[in-house]
Amino acid sequence: MAMRASGFTLVEVMVTLAVAALLLLVAAPGIGGWMVDLRVREAADTLHAGLQTARQEAVRRNENVSFWLVSASGAALSSACTLSSSSASWVVSLKSPVGACAATPSTTTAPKVVASQALATSALTVAATRADARPRRRRSPSTATAAWPAATRPSPASTSPPRATPTATATCA
Numbered sequence: 001m002a003m004r005a006s007g008f009t010l011v012e013v014m015v016t017l018a019v020a021a022l023l024l025l026v027a028a029p030g031i032g033g034w035m036v037d038l039r040v041r042e043a044a045d046t047l048h049a050g051l052q053t054a055r056q057e058a059v060r061r062n063e064n065v066s067f068w069l070v071s072a073s074g075a076a077l078s079s080a081c082t083l084s085s086s087s088a089s090w091v092v093s094l095k096s097p098v099g100a101c102a103a104t105p106s107t108t109t110a111p112k113v114v115a116s117q118a119l120a121t122s123a124l125t126v127a128a129t130r131a132d133a134r135p136r137r138r139r140s141p142s143t144a145t146a147a148w149p150a151a152t153r154p155s156p157a158s159t160s161p162p163r164a165t166p167t168a169t170a171t172c173a
Helices: 010-061
Strands: 066-070 089-093 113-117 124-131 165-172
């Protein structure tokens, strides 16, 4: 009985590699876009978690708690941090965390850090801006106070526009 050789021939291996290469070439642009979307989603989820933490702590403590975008060097916050309008790293505290971002959470030691998060995404820029809220169209001069959204309605004597609402935009380079 003759021994039969097992395995693949060189032609089979070359055809398989050629098909795999073609599939990768077709899928590569989609994978790049998916990776960018994943980084933006991660930053947005992290910022959302920080804002939720600030909100929950403010309700729990019944005092003002602030959410700060801060600069981070690498994957960790340092004591040399500064406030930033283009970083995805944040600190939730009762006082400004400048120079104390790496502080451990405390209810007695300034800046009274509640939570912090360093996001090490070098290609991602978060821009915090203020968008002006626009009042609804007025129907008549006598109904000026009814033209504003209920949460920002001015007193009857005031006709100033409502305060601007903060927004955040994430872009990936």
